Amino acid sequence: MSASQRPRLILASASPRRRDLLAQIGIVPDAVDPADIDESPLKGELPAPYAARIAAEKAALVAARYPGAAILSGDTVVAVGRRILPKAEDEKMARECLKLMSGRRHKVLSAITLVDADGKARHRLSTSIVLFKQLHADEIDAYVASGEWHGKAGGYALQGRAASLITWMSGSPSAIIGLPLFETRALLTAAGLIS
Template sequence: MHQRQRPGPFRAATPLILASASPRRRELLASLGLDFEVVPSQAPEPPPMAGERPDAYALRLARAKALDVAAPRPGALVIGADTIVVLGDRVLGKPRDAADAMATLTRLAGRTHVVITACCLAGAGGAVREFAVETRVRLAHPGQEALAAYAAGGEPLDKAGSYAIQGAGAFLVERIEGSPSNVIGLPLKELAAALVELEAIRPASPGPAAGGRGPA
């Protein structure tokens, strides 16, 4: 799938591939004004290993996704990403069903947790840059009935942590410390900086101002 370029602050200077089927990541990356291809990774997502730090776990998954797609695509830079939710020292994955989503939401309600998105930028020769960004999120506790109704609505079922701040789940969010886009699935500030440093993207040339006049 090809994502067409739209107005934004950057342009791609090398072929870019997003190794994710997530429509949220696709929209975030497109907001930068980039032309890129979407090739979802088929790499498995195993659970954390014993004693593995949450950020190291997220980086391991992002790396696996990026390398899976990059291997047969020489000349392209592949963006792999993985987002996890951490409460204390426990990684909360995507819920199995509405009941599991309700259990997760009950744990998170009224507490602060950490959302980690790891990114790996890779070419056919291997990883060239990787980083993980943390955002602290505090959820309100609107009551068990509201949590149950949200869990039953279906939105939490494909979300780490069982909520989506870009959807109806925004009613749960009391406070965010850090990058909101990181919670959605891509830390745009850090990702754009890394792509610029790698010369994979460059600032877009500004067009004429709306309603402006050309040279006299």
């Protein structure tokens, strides 16, 4: 499919990290239109179904605004056991998240949905595991002071200072940052948007 025949690709995310990750694989969305939805977990909702639901809802909302376009959305969730950690919006929340993850493994679930030009939705979920070192109070203080945690799931960003606090990880670095590139490329290829 030539570029002129290809449907417009709309990224349903305000995340500059997702745009940067797409650029790494040579994809530039035709437009960016974030989906403003209620991201509160449902009662008893587990992390993986939650991530998949939020990504699907974001895509559906934006797809309704762009008939005939392809819509790509994503959601990244940090989970300790069955507990979904919030996007840290204040220092207290960031500290709580870091203390909870200190010295233990947690999962990063990165869900993506692609709605093609015909309205067909395709979904993928990438699961990664991350282990933080045992964090000392001064390390938590320094990280919180950096401000890097703001708005990040679980209160940290792999692509920043937190990388020096991680002793081990398994999975996709791009998924931990916010967009699993292997799965994204597979969805775009399946939908005929790239070859």
